Amino acid sequence: AQKITQTQPGMFVQEKEAVTLDCTYDTSDPSYGLFWYKQPSSGEMIFLIYQGSYDQQNATEGRYSLNFQKARKSANLVISASQLGDSAMYFCAMREPRGTNAGKSTFGDGTTLTVKP
Amino acid sequence: ETGVTQTPRHLVMGMTNKKSLKCEQHLGHNAMYWYKQSAKKPLELMFVYSLEERVENNSVPSRFSPECPNSSHLFLHLHTLQPEDSALYLCASSQDIGNAGEAFFGQGTRLTVV
Numbered sequence: 001a002q003k004i005t006q007t008q009p010g011m012f013v014q015e016k017e018a019v020t021l022d023c024t025y026d027t028s029d030p031s032y033g034l035f036w037y038k039q040p041s042s043g044e045m046i047f048l049i050y051q052g053s054y055d056q057q058n059a060t061e062g063r064y065s066l067n068f069q070k071a072r073k074s075a076n077l078v079i080s081a082s083q084l085g086d087s088a089m090y091f092c093a094m095r096e097p098r099g100t101n102a103g104k105s106t107f108g109d110g111t112t113l114t115v116k117p
Numbered sequence: 118e119t120g121v122t123q124t125p126r127h128l129v130m131g132m133t134n135k136k137s138l139k140c141e142q143h144l145g146h147n148a149m150y151w152y153k154q155s156a157k158k159p160l161e162l163m164f165v166y167s168l169e170e171r172v173e174n175n176s177v178p179s180r181f182s183p184e185c186p187n188s189s190h191l192f193l194h195l196h197t198l199q200p201e202d203s204a205l206y207l208c209a210s211s212q213d214i215g216n217a218g219e220a221f222f223g224q225g226t227r228l229t230v231v
Contacts, residue, residue, distance in 0.1 A: 035219055037222070042224065043207075043224060043227060044222065044224040045209070046222075047221060050219045091159075091160070093160075105150075105160075107160040109159050
């Protein structure tokens with residue numbers, strides 16, 4: 001069964017500093033996708049970044065980068081130069097594209113990030 | 118704007134009411150999903166549709182009834198709900214379920230059952 005673990009219920013970071021949000025995962029399927037989403041207080045789930053299990057390079061999207069360590073089954077999100085608008089809940093998720101779990105996404109419990117001015 | 122639109126954004130209903138949540142996407146995606154997000158719980162996948170056919174039902178009570186009339190629209194029909202069904206209901210779509218690419222979410226419907 002798929003499992004996503006986010007061990008940091010809450011994180012604080014000073015504005016303009018970088019922050020790493022942890023995510024570890026467990027799956028027996030060699031093919032999977034890892035995602036990070038941001039959920040502000042408005043409720044919308046905003047896609048941030050995607051890493052495929054066969055991707056050789058770590059994914060980057062603007063200020064977001066994913067530190068993918070396949071052997072350790074970790075997919076940490078790094079946010080550089082934090083902004084006040086980054087304060088939100090962040091979810092790590094995994095989806096398997098085939099087999100009995102095709103289409104299913106598993107989400108972690110989330111990490112609440114607060115950016116301090 | 119993610120391309121996935123949910124209506125209504127907020128809904129308050131009594132336990133004897135019947136209401137429907139609507140989700141619409143014009144991204145050309147073939148897979149659509151309903152998720153439930155309760156306070157202090159991770160997202161729970163409720164239903165998965167691929168090419169308008171239901172492929173997953175995660176043991177969801179029958180008081181929740183999904184409908185997918187075409188690949189762009191997904192409904193969640195609600196009847197005789199319980200207070201514990203109060204939650205944020207999120208719709209998502211992705212290119213298809215056989216692709217591990219990103220899913221795009223709507224803004225959600227915040228449901229309160231009184």
